[in-house]
Amino acid sequence: MADHHIVLVGGGHTHVQVLRDFGDRPEPGARLTLVTDRVMTPYSGMLPGHVAGAYSRAEMHIDLEGLARRCGVALCRGSAVGIDRTRRELLLADGGRLAYDTLSLNLGITPDLSGIAGADRFAIAVKPISGLLDQLDRLFAGEAVPRRILMVGGGPAGVEMALALRTRFQALAPQAAQPWIAIAAGDAVTPSLNPGMQQRVRAALARRDVTLLAPCRIAEINAEGALDTTGQRIPADAVIVSTAARAPTWLATTGLRQAADGSVLTADTLATTTDGAIFAVGDCAAIEGDRREKAGVFAVRQGPPLIANLRRRVRAEPLVSYRAQRDYLAILATGDGSAIAGRGRWLAVEGRWVWRWKDWLDRSFMARFAAGPPR
Ligand SMILES: Cc1cc2nc3c(=O)[nH]c(=O)nc-3n(C[C@H](O)[C@H](O)[C@H](O)COP(=O)(O)OP(=O)(O)OC[C@H]3O[C@@H](n4cnc5c(N)ncnc54)[C@H](O)[C@@H]3O)c2cc1C
Structure with missing residues (x-):
């Protein structure tokens, strides 16, 4: 019987992976709801390519409604505005409340x-x-x-x-x-x-x-x-x-501890340092003591550890730590069919092959979230 309710707030780069994984391998005893203020969520890696004319608008968006249907996840269209942590309820802009056992925030920044x-x-x-x-x-x-x-x-x-x-x-x-x-x-x-x-x-x-x-x-x-x-x-x-960007201002009303830029502070398990029933990932979160810039690549990398720890919460098992790599491959499109890539302190390359490589990486990422037939 599904009685552990996981509520995912925001269809960011991390949560789309949770949907996909729980769709492929349903967790006994768990049911999921995605709360999102928009049905089409953009993939930022393809945004400059879209502006330059390389991708259509559909190609750079994930259809959350289709993905949720395919993965057997309930979708609640709405904007979160607060959390009643005592009653474990998410507060919505339309006055609605959604009860949760575990809550995860993947809201981005502006x-x-x-x-x-x-x-x-x-x-x-x-x-x-x-x-x-x-x-x-x-x-x-x-x-x-x-x-x-x-x-x-x-x-x-x-x-x-x-x-x-x-x-x-x-x-x-x-x-x-x-x-x-x-x-x-x-x-x-x-x-x-x-x-x-x-x-x-x-x-x-x-x-x-x-x-x-x-x-x-x-x-x-x-x-x-x-x-x-x-x-x-x-x-x-x-x-x-x-x-410079800030996490959504309403997070200040939740009582969750925040970094100076408003990001919710989490442990290396991705659970917030304030409330073990609440996780936070992507740009709206910061692992305590780990200063790193905001980039979609980190939100993407947090998919597997978040999935593992949400499953562990449902099974009442201890959470595992996530050791984030500091280095990451950065690729910048120059808009003329070429791109610059680099990693760490020294590696820097450029060329048309780099753009083709970035295009392949981005299209492969997006292909995982295409809406298909329901499971
Ligand atoms: C022009 C541009 C280019 C970029 N290029 C790159 C790049 O090439 N590589 C890279 O690594 N990073 C890039 N970034 C950075 C990247 O955009 C972010 O790091 C990334 O989007 C963060 O992902 P996220 O999952 O945290 O949140 P997001 O992708 O921002 O997703 C958050 C989701 O939550 C929803 N949401 C927000 N508030 C609420 C609410 N209250 N209730 C319900 N839903 C809500 C939003 O609508 C959104 O769908 C770029 C950024 C920009 C602006």
Whole structure:
């Protein structure tokens, strides 16, 4: 009899693997519900490729409804806004409550616009990705090609997006004057990447005519463009923000311990340090004492250990620790059929074969979650 209710909140990169695994190998005594505020969840690895025109919108999204049906998981369409930890109930925006035995949070993060005046009114934020895609659609459908586009944030996501926008505008209006595209990169571009990758990133930006502004910190965004912290005006028709991000603000009301960026603190078992019945994974979580940047690759890697520990909770067995590798393979598409890859402190390679490799990795990942016939 299925009496242990696992409630998964958010259809992020980790939870889609839980659905798939419990679909393939149902856990006796467990039933699962996925709570999600959207039915189509984007895969960020393919986002720049979609913006550049390499992938359709369907190709870069996982159909959570189809996947849940195929895996025998109940789907609850709604937005979580709180947790009643005493009664073990998830609180939903529509006033509903959902009782759980085990809860898992895979909610992602959104750019923290609070440090830039006017950003909430005038900027396009890269997350949530659905909002970004709607606003980019309007930009691409405009009668005239925008003259100036400013990307705020020089991390890998900002760089890939700027390069993808260059490709898209070249394809949309090959005869028209191309927009000035610039990145306001804070102190330096892609500081988290190794020196060889950074050098290749700077060369790709120059080759693709994307202006790098660094050091450059944006203090204000308005209808005319942006203003940096020295008071310099940067006129722009569109300002896209891809800067430091925060976990959803409602998590502060749950009483779960949080890191400075609002991420929920967990042990290396992925269970929160506050409440053993609640797990947190992906960008919205941080393993205590383990400072690492936010990247989808970590959310993907947490799939197998989360699956193992959810099964152990159901069986009332002790949880196992997850030893996260610090290094990971980073691959950046340059939008011109090539890509830069690197790992650790020294490895940095580039070429069309790297792009084909990334394309194969991303398509293989997505193929695992295609909606098929119900089990
Ligand atoms: C342009 C861009 C390119 C990137 N490229 C890469 C890359 O190539 N490689 C890489 O490793 N990382 C990349 N990243 C980073 C990557 O996007 C994140 O690290 C990754 O998405 C985090 O995955 P996640 O599973 O934690 O959350 P997400 O993928 O953000 O999923 C969270 C889900 O939870 C849902 N949700 C949120 N709140 C609620 C709620 N209250 N109730 C119900 N549902 C909710 C959301 O709708 C969403 O479906 C990129 C980011 C950007 C912006």
